[in-house]
Amino acid sequence: MRYAIISDIHANEAALRAVLTDAADAHAEKIICLGDVLGYGPDPVSTLELVYRRVHVCLAGNHDDAVSNRYPTTDFTPFAAAAVARHRAALSREAIDWLRRLPHVCEFPAIYEGADGAFACAHGDFAD
Numbered sequence: 755m756r757y758a759i760i761s762d763i764h765a766n767e768a769a770l771r772a773v774l775t776d777a778a779d780a781h782a783e784k785i786i787c788l789g790d791v792l793g794y795g796p797d798p799v800s801t802l803e804l805v806y807r808r809v810h811v812c813l814a815g816n817h818d819d820a821v822s823n824r825y826p827t828t829d830f831t832p833f834a835a836a837a838v839a840r841h842r843a844a845l846s847r848e849a850i851d852w853l854r855r856l857p858h859v860c861e862f863p864a865i866y867e868g869a870d871g872a873f874a875c876a877h878g879d880f881a882d
Contacts, residue, residue: 758782759875760809764817765795765841767804774808786860789815789877792853793834798841802849814856815877821845822853 758777763770777785787809792798794817805812819825820838827835842850861874874880 755784756780756782757784757786759786759788761788761877762790762815763787763795763801763805764790764793765798765801765837767795767797767801770801770804774804784810786810786875787812788875789813789856789858790817791815792821792838792841793817794837798844799849802845806852811860811875812856813860813875813877814853814858818853818856822850824854 758773758780760770760773760777774785785808787805789812791802791805791812793815795801798821814822814824816825817834817838820827820830820835821841823842827838830838845853859874859876859880861872863872
């Protein structure tokens with residue numbers, strides 16, 4: 755299985771489209787997003803809709819957690835906190851709920867017993 759692992763999209767739909775094109779050109783069979791789909795960028799709704807359609811596994815990043823109210827913005831810069839508020843206001847209740855349910859870690863077993871290739875992913879630290 756060939757995976758494309760992406761992260762820190764930060765609501766930049768144009769950049770996400772470019773990365774997905776590269777992943778397709780590299781014959782990636784599955785897309786894993788390590789989080790921070792949202793935060794900073796201008797396109798929270800369309801970026802999230804593209805993630806829904808194209809990403810197979812999506813983890814929560816700290817910005818996604820802030821948008822969904824799972825994480826406070828007290829440690830964010832004023833610019834980042836303003837982006838969180840803007841994105842929260844732009845998204846539907848269903849989108850916020852989807853973000854709130856995203857896992858923080860995913861584990862992938864080896865394809866068959868005894869094979870190498872098992873791995874795990876997280877946005878930041880596995881201890882979190």
